Amino acid sequence: MTSLTAxxxxxxxxxxxxxxxxxxxVLTTLFFFVIVVSLFPLGVGPEMATLRIMAPxxxxxxxxxxxxxxxxxxFYGDYRDGTLEQMLLTxxxxxxxVLGKVFAHWLVSGLPLVLIxxxxxxxxDLPPEGLLILAxxxxxxxxxxxxxxAIGAALTLGVRGGGVLVSLLVLPLYIPVLIFxxxxxxxxxxxxxxxxxxxLLGAFLLGALILAPWAAAAALRISME
Amino acid sequence: MAKKINWFKYSSxxxxxxxxxxxxxxxxxxxLLFTLPGLYFSFFVAPPDYQQGEAYRIMFxxxxxxxxxxxxxxVMAGYAGMGLVLNSRLSSMMASAxxxxxAMFTFxxxxxxxxxxxxxxxxxWVWDARLTSELILLFLYIGFMSLYAAIDEPRRAARASAVLxxxxxxxxxxxxxxxxxxxxxxxxxxxxxxxxxxxxxxxFIAMMLxxxxxxxYTIAVALMRVRCEILERERHAEWVAEAMRGAK
Numbered sequence: 001m002t003s004l005t006a007x008x009x010x011x012x013x014x015x016x017x018x019x020x021x022x023x024x025x026v027l028t029t030l031f032f033f034v035i036v037v038s039l040f041p042l043g044v045g046p047e048m049a050t051l052r053i054m055a056p057x058x059x060x061x062x063x064x065x066x067x068x069x070x071x072x073x074x075f076y077g078d079y080r081d082g083t084l085e086q087m088l089l090t091x092x093x094x095x096x097x098v099l100g101k102v103f104a105h106w107l108v109s110g111l112p113l114v115l116i117x118x119x120x121x122x123x124x125d126l127p128p129e130g131l132l133i134l135a136x137x138x139x140x141x142x143x144x145x146x147x148x149x150a151i152g153a154a155l156t157l158g159v160r161g162g163g164v165l166v167s168l169l170v171l172p173l174y175i176p177v178l179i180f181x182x183x184x185x186x187x188x189x190x191x192x193x194x195x196x197x198x199x200l201l202g203a204f205l206l207g208a209l210i211l212a213p214w215a216a217a218a219a220l221r222i223s224m225e
Numbered sequence: 226m227a228k229k230i231n232w233f234k235y236s237s238x239x240x241x242x243x244x245x246x247x248x249x250x251x252x253x254x255x256x257l258l259f260t261l262p263g264l265y266f267s268f269f270v271a272p273p274d275y276q277q278g279e280a281y282r283i284m285f286x287x288x289x290x291x292x293x294x295x296x297x298x299x300v301m302a303g304y305a306g307m308g309l310v311l312n313s314r315l316s317s318m319m320a321s322a323x324x325x326x327x328a329m330f331t332f333x334x335x336x337x338x339x340x341x342x343x344x345x346x347x348x349x350w351v352w353d354a355r356l357t358s359e360l361i362l363l364f365l366y367i368g369f370m371s372l373y374a375a376i377d378e379p380r381r382a383a384r385a386s387a388v389l390x391x392x393x394x395x396x397x398x399x400x401x402x403x404x405x406x407x408x409x410x411x412x413x414x415x416x417x418x419x420x421x422x423x424x425x426x427x428x429f430i431a432m433m434l435x436x437x438x439x440x441x442y443t444i445a446v447a448l449m450r451v452r453c454e455i456l457e458r459e460r461h462a463e464w465v466a467e468a469m470r471g472a473k
Contacts, residue, residue: 151392155385155389159375159376160375161375165372168368169368169389172365172368173365173392173395175361215392222385223385225381
């Protein structure tokens with residue numbers, strides 16, 4: 001048991017250290033998110049009433065795309081320098097290591113989106129409660145995106161055209177998260193309360209936590225054969 | 226003493242190839258035999274709907290196609306899982322042979338649904354939960370096929386796309402229960418096991434005939450495709466060379 005948590009902690013610490021050595025990569029995802037969200041008012045016009053309605057969907061779609069673009073970094077570096085092969089050979093179960101990698105990946109690519117989202121929400125004139133629910137739904141939802149994305153990233157490892165392919169594989173599976181994530185903000189703004197949506201997002205998170213590491217581990221083994 | 230049956234005789238591509246060749250004409254003829262009375266029933270025997278008039282008749286294509294789109298995915302995922310666990314070559318070939326037919330039926334269900342939706346709802350497309358889930362199903366089929374196509378080595382391609390198919394299975398219950406989960410525009414199912422069909426008997430017969438026709442078509446086409454797949458993947462085997470020599 002201790003060796004499991006030690007392995008988990010070791011992977012998380014290592015991946016975060018590596019990510020912080022290459023801060024530009026982390027910031028690229030974040031700025032992509034900010035830029036995509038900022039493009040919509042330029043495209044549809046600056047009427048605040050329209051923007052307020054669009055805000056949850058726009059922010060969520062941008063978060064979806066940003067976390068998808070960051071997926072490539074999840075396993076590729078380790079795949080290229082042979083670390084991944086060593087991970088497959090360790091006595092610790094691979095799903096635990098995958099979970100560690102996903103968690104670290106979420107900390108550097110998902111959490112910044114959660115933290116900056118309220119600021120972008122202010123640009124869209126969301127009420128304070130909407131901002132809170134937006135951040136909360138992203139906090140519960142973005143880990144699901146990272147977990148599902150890990151499967152896609154593992155499947156497309158070393159495949160030609162992997163970057164485009166991963167979007168084809170992963171985005172359809174993201175859709176339920178998008179529906180309930182954006183739905184939570186909509187529901188709270190229309191006075192219905194976001195609890196049901198957030199509960200479902202939480203259910204997705206638990207389901208993904210249990211199933212996705214195993215699927216991603218299986219996919220990694222197939223990719224490394 | 227009873228003769229021992231070898232259950233796995235036809236799980237080898239070499240023995241399955243000629244068997245599939247013999248079965249294709251039977252299923253193709255059966256598909257035709259179900260389609261003709263099915264279309265007759267749908268167009269001439271089934272009465273017009275008291276609400277929807279004649280326009281509802283597209284249902285006889287739409288509903289079986291939607292059934293098949295979901296069912297083929299389950300069968301495909303089942304074969305894919307079998308290929309992953311048992312490492313049998315034929316199962317993963319069946320999975321990749323079923324995918325294009327499944328995608329075709331998904332597209333057909335969406336297309337006929339949009340033709341039906343225009344007179345009924347006044348729009349070609351509405352963002353209803355069930356339509357959206359069916360669209361996701363189409364994306365899943367496309368993802369499965371493109372992942373399979375992107376990996377050159379067939380064994381790795383089969384195993385990787387099998388994992389994807391199994392992950393996608395999560396989507397099937399969402400499609401099925403979406404009508405109950407989100408109470409939206411799409412009408413509820415007219416046939417349930419507990420209450421029996423809530424439609425005229427002739428409508429029910431027409432629908433069942435069409436469903437059977439789609440079944441037979443699917444089997445025939447999947448067998449044809451799996452024969453090609455077998456030849457492609459086993460092209461270095463001795464028996465393929467012999468079979469090809471015999472065919473000439």
